[in-house]
Amino acid sequence: MGRKVLILNADYRAISICTVPKAFLLVYLNKAELVAENPKDKIRTINKNYPLPSIIRLNSYVSVPFRNVVMTRQNIFKRDNNTCAYCGKQTDLTLDHVMPKSRGGKTHWENLVTACKRCNSEKGSYTPEEAKMNLKIKPFKPTFLMFVRDCSGNLEENWLPFLSKNR
Structure with a gap:
């Protein structure tokens, strides 16, 4: 059941x-x-x-x-529909900090998105604008x-x- x-x-x-x-x-x-x-x-x-x-x-x-939704890797994947926020791919997924941690980006709902490993690697320590990669979704904290x-x-x-x- x-x-x-x-x-x-x-x-x-x-x-x-x-x-x-x-x-x-x-x-x-x-x-x-x-x-x-x-x-x-x-x-x-x-x-x-x-x-x-x-x-x-x-x-x-x-x-x-x-009631809060606990910020976990799996919950971020669920929020983003298990889809890369940059290219739309649904395999080989990881998390990406929109504003990189190396540049002061925090680990919170509004700064984390689901990304495939290729896009995450390509973006590196740049912002999406600097890497010329458009976010298909805006990260948010779900209720x-x-x-x-x-x-x-x-x-x-x-x-x-x-x-x-x-x-």
């Missing part, structure tokens, strides 16, 4: 994603209610079939501090909901209303 389940707070705001077994347990123990199920599948036991959760809502409100919506890889259609920008 590689499927994921969207967890909503009691006020219907998306707060997390979890595995199907964890979501099922929360519903079974009456800590959450089933908001939407996957109609194509069921959880089967010896005696009974249960709906496969797609979205659950916690029964009591949980105070969640501001938690944006990251879930755009980068999680297993976004289900019925999650979209809960992951909209205006929530």
Whole structure:
């Protein structure tokens, strides 16, 4: 069961994603209610079939501090759709500092992009402008909901209303 389940707070705001077994347990123990199920599948036991959760809502409100997306190599690759920010290649990828570290560039979301090894080597310790290499994307720090919506890889259609920008 590689499927994921969207967890909503009691006020219907998306707060997390979890595995199907964890979501099922929360519903079974009456800590959450089933908001939407996957109609194509069921959880089967010896005696009974249960709906496969797609979205659950916690029964009591949980105070969640501001959620950040952790800056990791894999999360930067996900943000950039596993594509070189210079040439669009999707293999042999690494990270590139837009403003090189040797020239004072910091390691943060707005200064890191996915680059293939060839483009990274060609750019070297120059800025993209100096190397005459155009960035196809502007590096940015994703919000938690944006990251879930755009980068999680297993976004289900019925999650979209809960992951909209205006929530």
